[in-house]
Amino acid sequence: MSGRIIDRTGGIFIAIVLLAAVLIPAANLLLPPGHPLHVPDYMIPLLGKYLCYALLAVAIDLVWGYCGVLSLGHGAFFALGGYAMGMYLMRQIGPRGVYGNPVLPDFMVFLNYKELPWFWQGFDIFPYAMLMVVLVPGALAFVFGWFAFRSRVTGVYLSIITQAMTFALMLAFFRNDMGFGGNNGLTDFKDILGFPVQAHGTRIVLFMLSALALLAGYLVCRALVTSKYGKVLVAVRDTESRTRFLGYRVENYKLLAWTLSAMIAGVAGALYVPQVGIINPSEFAPSQSIEMVIWVAVGGRGTLVGAALGAVLVNAGKTWFTGLMPEAWLFALGALFVVVTLFMPKGVLGLWAQLTRRLKRAPSAVPTPTPAE
Numbered sequence: 001m002s003g004r005i006i007d008r009t010g011g012i013f014i015a016i017v018l019l020a021a022v023l024i025p026a027a028n029l030l031l032p033p034g035h036p037l038h039v040p041d042y043m044i045p046l047l048g049k050y051l052c053y054a055l056l057a058v059a060i061d062l063v064w065g066y067c068g069v070l071s072l073g074h075g076a077f078f079a080l081g082g083y084a085m086g087m088y089l090m091r092q093i094g095p096r097g098v099y100g101n102p103v104l105p106d107f108m109v110f111l112n113y114k115e116l117p118w119f120w121q122g123f124d125i126f127p128y129a130m131l132m133v134v135l136v137p138g139a140l141a142f143v144f145g146w147f148a149f150r151s152r153v154t155g156v157y158l159s160i161i162t163q164a165m166t167f168a169l170m171l172a173f174f175r176n177d178m179g180f181g182g183n184n185g186l187t188d189f190k191d192i193l194g195f196p197v198q199a200h201g202t203r204i205v206l207f208m209l210s211a212l213a214l215l216a217g218y219l220v221c222r223a224l225v226t227s228k229y230g231k232v233l234v235a236v237r238d239t240e241s242r243t244r245f246l247g248y249r250v251e252n253y254k255l256l257a258w259t260l261s262a263m264i265a266g267v268a269g270a271l272y273v274p275q276v277g278i279i280n281p282s283e284f285a286p287s288q289s290i291e292m293v294i295w296v297a298v299g300g301r302g303t304l305v306g307a308a309l310g311a312v313l314v315n316a317g318k319t320w321f322t323g324l325m326p327e328a329w330l331f332a333l334g335a336l337f338v339v340v341t342l343f344m345p346k347g348v349l350g351l352w353a354q355l356t357r358r359l360k361r362a363p364s365a366v367p368t369p370t371p372a373e
Contacts, residue, residue, distance in 0.1 A: 009349075010222060013305045014215060020047075021211035025204045044203045045275040046319070050312045051210035052272040055217045057295045057311035058304055059264035062221045064293070065302030066230065067257045068237030072289045073162030074265050076169050077137035079283035081266025083173075084136055086186035086279040087120060088129035089197065093190045106188070107181045117179045126193060133270040134263040141262030142255065149251035149258075154240065163286045170284030185280025186273075197274050210271045214308065217264045221304055224260070233257060294337050300347030309349060 024039050024047060031038040056078055063069040090105045099109040103116055122128040144165060148158060176182035189197045196202060224230055235243045236250050244250045273279045282288070291314075299310020314336070322329050344351050 009303075009305050010218070013218070013308070017051075017211050017215055021208050025208065028204070041200060041203075044200075044207050048203070048207035048210045048275045049272060050315050051207070051214050052268045052275070053292075053295065053311040053315050054308035055210070055214045055268040055271075056265050056292060057299065057307040058214070058217050058221055059261040059268065060292055061296050061301060061304055061307035062225070062264075063254075063257050063261045064296060065304070065307070066225050066233050066237060067254055068240070069254060069258065070156075070159045070293065071162045071261075072159045072286060072293065073164075073166035074261070074292055075286070075289035076166035076284055077141060077262040077265035078269040078272070078292075079166075079169070079173075079279065079281075080137045080140065081133045081269030082273040082279040082283060083180060083186065083269075084123075084129055084132040084266070085270035085273045086189075087123040087132075088126060089189040089192060089274060090186050091120070091124035092192070093188070096190055097188075105181075105186075107184065108179070111176055113179075120179065130270070133266050137266035137269075138259050138263040141259045145255045145258040149254045152251075163289065166284050166289055167286050170281050170286075173281040173284060181280070183281065185278060185282075187278040187280075189274060189277060192274055197277070203275065206271065206275050210275070213267055213271055217267070218304055218308065220260075220264070224257070225304070229253065229256075291333065294333065294340075296347075298336065298340050298347055300349035303347070303349050306347050306349030310347060313348065 024044070027037050028039040028041065028044060033040070056074065059077075060071060060074050063071055093105065094102045097106040097109075099106050101109050104113055108116070123132070144162075148161060153161060172178055173180050173185075174183055180186065191197060192202065195205075225233065232243065232248055233253055236248075236253055240250055269279075269283075292311075295311040295314050296307040297310070298314055299308065300306025314333075318329060318333075321332055340347060346354070
């Protein structure tokens with residue numbers, strides 16, 4: 001692996017994301033609907049959702065690809081960031097809600113809440129809500145990682161514990177008395193920073209912000225893994241016991257990567273919610289977290305760029321496949337994971353790199369003329 005923060009693959013990735021952030025809105029706004037390059041209005045939030053998933057995949061790849069921690073619970077951090085954003089958006093509805101209460105969200109009025117719960121206080125302030133987007137997932141990850149890593153829980157046991165964590169949160173958020181909307185979650189958003197959430201201009205801005213967040217997340221993770229800290233992190237992934245024997249505090253290295261990954265996942269969730277218009281406990285489902293791991297495996301574990309690529313490819317395939325045969329999607333996803341595991345262990349990006357190397361080593365088809373004797 002190159003020691004530079006931006007290698008050739010990373011440079012191409014950054015260029016593609018920047019071009020997409022500019023050209024896709026331009027193709028939507030400047031080209032008429034009948035033009036072959038016109039991007040329809042419905043594609044803007046859909047592509048923005050893909051970018052949020054790509055940012056989430058980068059976060060997972062940081063801990064799985066470089067730290068060796070297979071997390072089956074990153075959906076919890078993603079959903080917590082989404083709920084923090086959803087709480088801010090619900091506080092912006094005010095008297096325009098169904099029940100017209102300027103303080104309590106509609107579902108609280110329906111459930112006969114007398115006052116706003118203490119943990120909802122401050123979410124009408126945008127900077128405070130954005131702080132909670134990263135602080136709540138980060139705090140949960142820090143506490144979880146502190147106990148898990150210092151107890152030297154590794155391998156499949158750690159994966160099962162992460163899955164249990166997100167499953168427990170899902171059950172808790174399904175309860176109406178938790179104060180988060182129960183089964184229905186949070187929805188029917190109106191404004192964000194005074195702009196209508198459903199307005200086309202707002203959707204374009206959210207799409208561009210998602211692209212910039214993906215680039216920022218990638219650059220932060222890339223800078224981390226190419227530093228001296230990153231080299232130790234890879235050593236922990238490959239031979240944790242030997243790294244510990246050399247005197248490194250392995251649990252501290254893992255804890256930093258784990259907490260940072262959770263905070264990035266929270267940002268992805270926060271950008272996801274206003275673009276899809278809802279957040280509910282289904283985002284905590286363990287099956288969601290397992291699917292996220294498949295994105296990383298398909299794109300290429302331990303590459304960051306491959307993780308983002310895998311998230312976009314799998315979710316674009318999911319959109320297309322579920323439109324044709326929705327009941328068969330889970331079977332297709334399982335088959336895809338088996339094929340990648342058996343035939344593409346380094347994912348799509350690794351397969352592309354392998355094919356490129358073979359083409360470079362292949363002899364030229366045109367024979368080189370020899371000098372006449």
